Amino acid sequence: MAVVKRIVVIGATSGIAEQCCRVWLEEAPADLLLVARDANRAEHIAVDLRVRSPGSQIAVQQADFLDPAAIEHVADAAVAAAPVDIVLIAHGWLADQSRSEGDLAFCREVLEVNAVSPALFAEAFARRMAAADRGTICVIGSVAGDRGRKANYVYGASKGLLARYAEGLDHRLRLARSGVRVVLAKPGPTDTPMAAQFKAAGMRLASPREVAERIVRAIAAGWPVVYAPARWRLVMMVVRHLPRFVFNRLSI
């Protein structure tokens, strides 16, 4: 009999996270913990997932995402029941860039939600999962983290921090010959509520389902970095390597 996977999703109301849950439950029933700031919205998702997969265990936990003690508490509660196989750290907030430029309190909040909070969750889970010597930590970064640009560098810098963080964590765990894997997912613009502004601008967006399928696959295979959809890997390779004198003439 297949062992039921224990999966913890941080930021479970994220559009991509919800689709990842659907993909996992279509593969096999799982033991799922949905952690969210808004417990009511997470409960709607849990109700849906229970209908989709009656054999699964699905629980919801509300948490403060900026409080280190609360984050420790979530991680403790998550590993208490059983060792965690996958933790997906999915929350993100594509906040208004221009507001960040004029309002430092707002700017700080954007940085904390997108960078500090996911990093603390990763750290909290890494410690506990390393002790169990198994599992995969997946952090959702972004193609926006690959190179800073005018339109969204506060958000992009946060995601860039997560990229370095995941890289360093992976380095530490590999050197320790740990059984824990780290996966950094970098979605391109995706058709989720977060990216409604891109859609309004007529941009072509990837479907959250397609992005989720690729992330789930990367987690199963333990790829250290995954672009979703895959074409972004090539696009971002070009963007990263554009010489500064060219890049700084482009209003992208």
Add this chain to the structure above:
Amino acid sequence: MRRVSSWGRLSAEPHEVIELIDREAVTRELTADMARGGPGIAYGMGRSYGDACLNPQGRLWSTRRLDRFLEFDAGSGRLVCECGVLLRDIQRLAVPRGWSLPVVPGTQLVTVGGAIANDVHGKNHHVTGTFGDHVRALELVRTSGEIVRCGPALRPEWFAATLGGLGLTGLITSAELQLVPTRGPWLEAETIAYSGLDAFLNLSDDSQDGWEHTVSWIDCTSDEPRGLFMRARQAADQTRPTPPARTRTFPVTPPFSLVNRLTLKPLNALYHALNSRHRGPRLVLQEPFLYPLDAILEWNRLYGPAGFYQYQSVVPRREAAAATDEMLQAIARSGEGSVLAVLKTFGERPAPGLLSFVQGGVTLALDFRNRSRTAALFERLDAIVSAAGGRLYPAKDARMSRTMFERSYPRVAEFLHFRDPGMSSAMSRRLMGS
């Protein structure tokens, strides 16, 4: 503002699209939107062919994110879900558990809200009726903030107005559906070649009992109507393993319609030749048999940048042979038409909605590429349909006249009492004046 098209791709006008993401916030969203501007209409998958789901320069409430299940009772087959759930997702959830939607149209890629608002039918109409016949309850949010829960026994007048009500009575947020038991995804199918409409009607009559799904393809380019009658029923043997579903996407929009004068006849001949091979009984999977077009995503690009019309009519049974014959002749003479012309008989059971399309008789559906000269052909077809006491399907329509609509949908006046003044589409303005 974002450019939005319907399935026929006849226009791509800018719309203010608002994504509804939380069922409980719909009331707040609609009332807030009404406070700052004009009316709108719900938009699901955009699978209606004409302007039923469009509101150029105005507002669309997208329901695609309201795609959550609420309840499923595997004992009774009762399913409650949000309006943006796709029929395909219901089938993929329910069929492995022994239940199936009783009614699915020619594509599964439509939302529950759209299926209700157009009171859609399937190839099994003669057995199961329309989609609305299996809705046990629904929740409607009006732009005034009022919430109307209705069903066949609960505020039935609201229910009848909303089934087939083209989204004009309010926004359907969730629905309770009664599924039917199914043995599995395999069908026993049979294809029979025929020639002439009398042969078609005889085959239809013979298949009424014992065959759950019946539909016919007809070659609209030939002088003497030749066709293939396809019928299917649940197979006794459901033990075969199910291969994974595969889809392809029509990759680009060609600069001109690939269906045109040069290709129409050969494509029809090819279809006839390919499908005639399947004569005799065989075992097929439900999905590719019932929804062949779902295997090619975005097939509507086939007709090029100008888009296409679909013309779907129904005429009462006693006029059916003569009227259909006349229509097919008019189409063959015009040199226009489609590769997938579909002919089917509806059962006599009355449809549940005030504006439901289905009535007893014979329905003919076919695509026409968008050309200025097709207007004359449509008028000719309208005259035949009207003379026979028939009507057109609003879900497919982009052009019928208000006069024709009012004459063929006698309950419009009754329906108007239930309209939500905050709901308006290009179609409602064309056919109802507002």
